[in-house]
Amino acid sequence: MATLTETPPPASHDQPPEFRTPRYRRPLGIGRDQLTMYGVLAVLAILVLAPVVPTLIQSVIDRPLYEDGGVLTLEGYRALFTDSGFGEVIWNTLLFAALTTVLSIVIAVPMAVVVVRTRLPGGRLVALAMQWPFFISSLILGFGWILMYGPAGFISVQFEQAFGGVPWNLYSIPGMAVTEAVALAPIAYVFCANALRQSDASLESAAQVCGAGPVRILFQVIVPMLRPPVVYSSILIFSMSVETLSVPLLYGQPVGISVFSTFLYKNGLQSVDPDYTVLGAASVVILLVTISLVALQAKLLKDAARFVSVRGKATRPRKLELGWVKYVSVGFIAFYVVFGALIPILGLVFRSFTLIFTPLRNPFDFLTMKNYETVFQFESYRQSIVNSLIVAGVGSVLVSSLAVMAVMVARRSTFRFGRAVEYLALIPQSVPGIIIGIGFFWAFAFAPFGSGTLLQGTLGALIIAFGLRALPSAFGSVAPSIMQIGQELDNAARVSGADWLMTFFRVLRVLVTPAFAGALVLTFVIMLKEYSPAVFLSSADSNILGTTMLELWAQGRTGSVAALASIQIIITAVFVALAGLLMKGKHHA
């Protein structure tokens, strides 16, 4: 409405207008860019050190951290290795982890070769089916296996009736290893399949031109190329089975077989008067094992290749014709998928709809919704579903944001401590969930001015602990997507006058959104399935699906467990489906 506005004189070609060169304030030489970067570094350092440092201290203090007058001692380590039975625990753990690793590789490698490199009916279906562990936690798988193949399991009993005996015993180290291998084989499969897809198909053509037949090509060209992914995934699976809690807890506890995680669980939670010094010492020893495994892994797989599973433009390799072998392969794969995953999971879901589940009586006679009614009637069960959703929902947003910032600082800045940021974001990969739980438990007790009690036992504590667990996955999922955005886009913005922060908010933020959304979905699912840090951190008010299921299982209320497990699976499936739809829709727009 102003009739006249002062317009600056139009720019003439001869005398270009002079603009103010952008200036950014840097009091004490530190601008907002640096401040943000140091902030990200500090947050990560606090998050990672919070559970680790108190654990280290606790291991050499003779009484619980929160009591006064602690005295330095090595008694914890002495006791651990003399009279706590820890030697047997180490042996069990090694045996369990080694068996699991071997079995996973035995399942995964032939499968990867057959699916990727031969003409196989339903190959794509198999590739899809191998993603099932993403949706189903190993805790739920363990429940399903016990329901089916346990001593009183549905299939065990039927088998016994038909053949007069059962040749397997689930409650043993081999039993544990088989279940864990079924759950972890897809990891090895993904690594091997990707390596095979990325390998140059002309290598095979060359062999073929030289006169080699399909079988010779398979064993002399293709299989040797798999050595790197096999070595790498072996170490990964080994370290994952060293720290896993679910299967050893469900199978080992009843018959007294202890591994690292269940040793901590038993001594920390179930003993009347836990010896925190021994617990601390055990945590430190276990931490040393897992950290050296991850260090080995990192050494074997040089830096950038760490994200090998998500990288790669798939070339279309030629497929070999295997003849009758392919029917054997199809049978093998079908056996794995059906008996390993499908039957236990469907059994568990079916169990949630019946009162009695045994082949001795027809379960269809006892169909009911009562299990679900129970779950929704009791405030504490209902609450645990809501809690899980809150933890996963809030946590995934926080973790994904932190991961994006960490990647930006580590990979897209000249920050002096960029490498440190990256390492800090990836370290939690090597810290077992249960130790994160114990560590934060002590950290909250140890925190100055009683600030820890504000968090102790709340959902906030769970969000922090679960978030830390999910951080390496989030970082790993964000990093390659951000690295795909050309560095020159940042440089162009910087030269045009935007500082690092403004470059991020004005230019990169939109481009990073898909990576952020991907990390969001991934971490939501991870945090929904997670429970091991919660066994030490949750209170009656902050139970989540996992801890509630464990509690109910201990009480023998299998029906309710089945109902909660089904609910968790459904939430995951619906969330992933919705996210997929949303992202697809956005992609087309």
Added chain:
Amino acid sequence: MPELAVKNLKKQFGDNTVLHDNTFTIEDGEFFTLLGPSGCGKSTTLNCIAGLERPTGGSITVDGTTFVDQEKGVFLQPEERNLGMVFQSYALWPHMTIAKNLALPLNIRKVDKAQQKTLIHDALDKVGLADLSGRYPHQLSGGQQQRVALARALVYSPTMLLLDEPLSNLDAKLREQARAWLKRLQTDLGITTVYVTHDQDEALALSDRIAVMSGGHMMQVADPHSIYERPATPEVAAFVGRCNFFQGKVEQSSGNVHTVRLEANGEAVHVDADLDVAPGQGVTVAIRPERLEVVPAGSEVAGTNRLDTEVLTSSYVGSHYEYDVRLGHQVVQVESQRPGLSGRVQLVFEPAGALLYAEKVELSAEERDLLTVS
């Protein structure tokens, strides 16, 4: 006025030195090109000027403003240098329209909306794309994207323009047209320009001065004519244009004319070069393929130096013929307008057509294999 002074610029990555104490100045309004093969340090030099990389030693000053001075610990962030830069990939922000791409640097400089509109229109008009301001980058052709990138770098009237191989993603025909257009634009604007390329034709055609770089060193800084006619080292001669090298020994010198006995066939040639050499000294004679004339054996053509050779291969490349001829065990490349020569021929060249260097030229193993015949 913006004059760029670079002193002792040095960049190391660990033990690997990619820039060795380079010193040069760029005059106001000059079109200055950094030319060299990949890995020679030309892009690193440009990035140090832009502030995208921090040198490990030396200083860069523009018009009294210190961009970086490692001794004094001064480092100006790229956003505070007020430069315009065009990248090899153009680096147009893909989620913004062309107008938005140009508006961002103006927004940062808090230019009001009305003036922004004029400036964006003017800048796009300069590159002939005013009617495409509403498009997204992926809707434009490569050549158009390159011009938009240039408009974006110019819209806020930066003190200098930095171009990092901006034409290398265009196809050959378009590249030549874009080259001429770019030259006109730069002359019109009179903006000081630093241009990085590995393409010698581009460098020769565009530049006021060229710095030829190799292995982190500046081999020669001079105008295009001097670079081509009087390359400072055999390396420059080999990189800018093609060149045949012959090892030889000086027999005698009178003034600037030296008699050199060639190792390849044991014959003596005369070379006119301003070089201080003593009889008996090992030297390299360098001759560009177009300075050699090839004539049938026994024909009467004037020329001081005549070498008896034999044609190995002849290729027709449209505008002329290219012959590979044999001199001893060495292959010599010759450009000629004469068609269909074969068998025994003579190479003829003037003493002033050849270059003389005191250093010995070490060919790479691969070149040696390709340029040697038994």
